Amino acid sequence: MRLGERIRNASPDSGERPAPAASPPQGSGRLRLASPPDETTPDTPGDPFHRLKERAQEALFARLGSRLYDVSLEEAQLTALVGQELMIVLEAEQTALTGDERQRLVREITEDVLGLGPLQAFLEDPSVTEVMVNGSTSIYVERHGLVELTDARFLDDHHVRQVIERIVAQVGRRVDESSPMVDARLPDGSRVNAIVPPLAVDGPMLTIRKFAQSALTIGNLLQLGSLTPEAAELLDLCVLGRMSVLISGGTGTGKTTLLNVLSSFIPDHERIVTIEDAVELRLHQEHVIRLESRPPNIEGRGEITIRDLVRNALRMRPDRIVVGEVRGGEALDMLQAMNTGHEGSLSTLHANSPRDALARLETMVLMAGIDLPVKAIREQVASAIDVIVQVSRMRDGTRRIVGISEVNGLEGDVITMTPLFEFQQRPGEDGLGPTRGRLRSTGLRPRFADELQSSGLDLGSDLFRTPPTDPARGLGA
Numbered sequence: 001m002r003l004g005e006r007i008r009n010a011s012p013d014s015g016e017r018p019a020p021a022a023s024p025p026q027g028s029g030r031l032r033l034a035s036p037p038d039e040t041t042p043d044t045p046g047d048p049f050h051r052l053k054e055r056a057q058e059a060l061f062a063r064l065g066s067r068l069y070d071v072s073l074e075e076a077q078l079t080a081l082v083g084q085e086l087m088i089v090l091e092a093e094q095t096a097l098t099g100d101e102r103q104r105l106v107r108e109i110t111e112d113v114l115g116l117g118p119l120q121a122f123l124e125d126p127s128v129t130e131v132m133v134n135g136s137t138s139i140y141v142e143r144h145g146l147v148e149l150t151d152a153r154f155l156d157d158h159h160v161r162q163v164i165e166r167i168v169a170q171v172g173r174r175v176d177e178s179s180p181m182v183d184a185r186l187p188d189g190s191r192v193n194a195i196v197p198p199l200a201v202d203g204p205m206l207t208i209r210k211f212a213q214s215a216l217t218i219g220n221l222l223q224l225g226s227l228t229p230e231a232a233e234l235l236d237l238c239v240l241g242r243m244s245v246l247i248s249g250g251t252g253t254g255k256t257t258l259l260n261v262l263s264s265f266i267p268d269h270e271r272i273v274t275i276e277d278a279v280e281l282r283l284h285q286e287h288v289i290r291l292e293s294r295p296p297n298i299e300g301r302g303e304i305t306i307r308d309l310v311r312n313a314l315r316m317r318p319d320r321i322v323v324g325e326v327r328g329g330e331a332l333d334m335l336q337a338m339n340t341g342h343e344g345s346l347s348t349l350h351a352n353s354p355r356d357a358l359a360r361l362e363t364m365v366l367m368a369g370i371d372l373p374v375k376a377i378r379e380q381v382a383s384a385i386d387v388i389v390q391v392s393r394m395r396d397g398t399r400r401i402v403g404i405s406e407v408n409g410l411e412g413d414v415i416t417m418t419p420l421f422e423f424q425q426r427p428g429e430d431g432l433g434p435t436r437g438r439l440r441s442t443g444l445r446p447r448f449a450d451e452l453q454s455s456g457l458d459l460g461s462d463l464f465r466t467p468p469t470d471p472a473r474g475l476g477a
Contacts, residue, residue: 052093054155056109059089082110116163118152119208123190129210130252135203136160145397160204164194171278173295182295185278192278209252215282218261226254227401228439230463231421234404237459238387239265241452242344248357249391254399255348256280256324258391262346266320273313275306276324289316306330307368310337323347329368331361338384354388354405358415361385375413382410386448388417394435401439406446418444420464441465 060082086106111120122128122141130142136154140147154160168175168184175182180199184192189211196204218232227235238245239262247262249255263283266272273289274281281290291313296303306323307330313321314337323334325348338345349364351357358381365377390403402423408416425437441464449459 050155053105053109056086056089056093056105059092060086060109079110086110116166117159118154119163119206121152122150123186123208123210126212131206131208131210133160133204133206135200135205145393145399157203160206161196164196164204164206167192168194174298178298179295183278185280189280189282191280211280211282215260215284216257217264221258221261224398226258226399228421230441231401231404231439234420234459234463235262235387235389236265237452237457238448239263239344239346240267241448241455241457243386243448243452244338244343244384245346245387245389246357246361246385247346247348247389247391248351248354249348250350250352250393253391253393255391257399258389258401259322259324259346259348263322266344270319271317272320272322273316273318274322274324275309275313277306280324281322283322289318307333310334313337314342318342319344321345325349326361326364328364331364332368332370332380335361335365335380335384339380354390354403354417357388357390358385358407358417375410378410378413378415382407382415392423396434398435400435404439406448408447418446420444420446 083106086109090102090105108117111117116123118139119131119133122131122139127143128141129145132140132142132147133154134140136157136159139150139152139154141150142148154163164175164182167186168182170187171184173182173184175194175196177196177198180197181195182193184194186192186208191209191211193207194204218236221227222229222232235245245262247255247258260281260283263272263274263281266283266285268285269287270285271287271289272283272285273291274283275291275293277293279290279292291309293306293309294302294304305328306326307328310321310323310330310333314333321334321337321342322345323330326334327349334345334347349357349360351360358378361381362374362377365372365380385407388403388405388407389401390405391399392402393399400423401421403419404421406418406420408418410416419442421439421441423437423439425435443464445459445464452459
C-alpha cells in the first residue's frame, strides 16, 4: 500500500484542528503564570527552609567531595549514596521536619547535586517543549506553543552557572568569560544554548529545546493538522524521487521535526550522512553516519565547521547528505554537491518565505569568500534546489506547513517558482481563537512530475485537484 493510501486512512478528513489543549485565559494575552510540577510555594532566600537547604547541601559536598564525580559509579548507585549521606546530614541538623518537607528537601538537593536543579521537573514534564532561564530569578516554559512564567527559580547566578557547566561538560564543551556562548545537547538529544556574562548583562541565560521521547512521524503531523494527506504524499514522492528539498521557516517553527520526518522517507538501502552543529536528527535507517561540528578549544584551535564536514562528506560515498541547517559558507559546498551527483539532499534554513530562502542562499554563498557573480550563484541555486517547503508557527502556537513550491529555473536574472500548495486561512478570524485553515493545492502540476514518472513514481491526477469551495466556510472542503 502506498504512503498516500496509508495516511489517508490514518488521518482526519478535515484540514482543520480543534483548539490546543491549553490556551491562554481570556484577556490574559500570551503570557500565563504557571507553577512548576509538584510545587506549592517556592522557598525564598530568607526563609528557614531555604537556609536549611543551603546548610544541608554544603555539608553534603563536604562529606562526599570528589565522590560526587566518580565516573565508576552508576547513576543509581550515586543517587543512593547521595540519599544516604543526606539523611545523615539532616539527622545532624536536628531540625523538625514533616514527612513531606523532608521528601521535598531530599528531592531538591538531589536534583541540584546530580540533576539540573529546578529545571529537572520541567525536563521530566512531557507537556513542556522549551525551557528558558533568564538569570536566576525567572524561568519560563513553553506548553502547547504558549510561553508561561513559572514560580521556579535558582538560588543565585552561581547556581545557574553550575547547571550550565554540568550540561556542557557532558559533550566536551566549555563556557567561561573567554568563550561565553555555547551550543550543546542533553543526553536525550534536547538542544541547549547558553550565554553568560559579560555578554549576558543580567546574568547567565539558558535555553533548552526539548526533544520528544519518540520522534514524530508523518501520521503524527497529519493528526496535528500540520499538513494534508495530499501534501504528505507529494513530499514522500519527492524524497523517493531524489528531489533536493529545502525546508524554510523561522525559529521554533518545526523545521528540524519536519526534516526528521522527510528523512524517514529515504529508502533503507541508501547511505546517509547527516551533518549538524549539535546532533538532533533521529534517523531509523541502518546505514546512517552522523557528523557533528566542533568549536575551537581554549587556545582557539581545533575548530571543525559545518563547511569542513560537508567537504569531508563528499569523500564518504554518500547517497544522501542531510545538513541540519545551513547558515554560512557551507551553502556553496552543499549546492555544488547537489549539482554533482548528490541529488536528493535535504536541509533547513531560516527564512520567512520561499523567495526569502533563495535570497538567503545567495547571501550565504557569498559568505564563502569566493567572488562569484550573482547570476552564477542563482544558476547554482536554481539547478540544485527542486522544492522549498515553508513552515510557520501560527498565532495559537501550532506549527504548520504553509507552502510547498517548486523551483523552476532561471529566467533572465530571476529564479522562477511555482506554488504547488498554499495554506488558506479561514476568513473572519479575530486573532483570539485557534488558527483555522487548510493547506490546499493550487491546481498547478509540477514540472518534475515527468521526471518522477520516468522513475516509476506516479504523482497521479488527484494529488493536485483543487478542492471545491464551501461558501459557508470560505475554504476548500
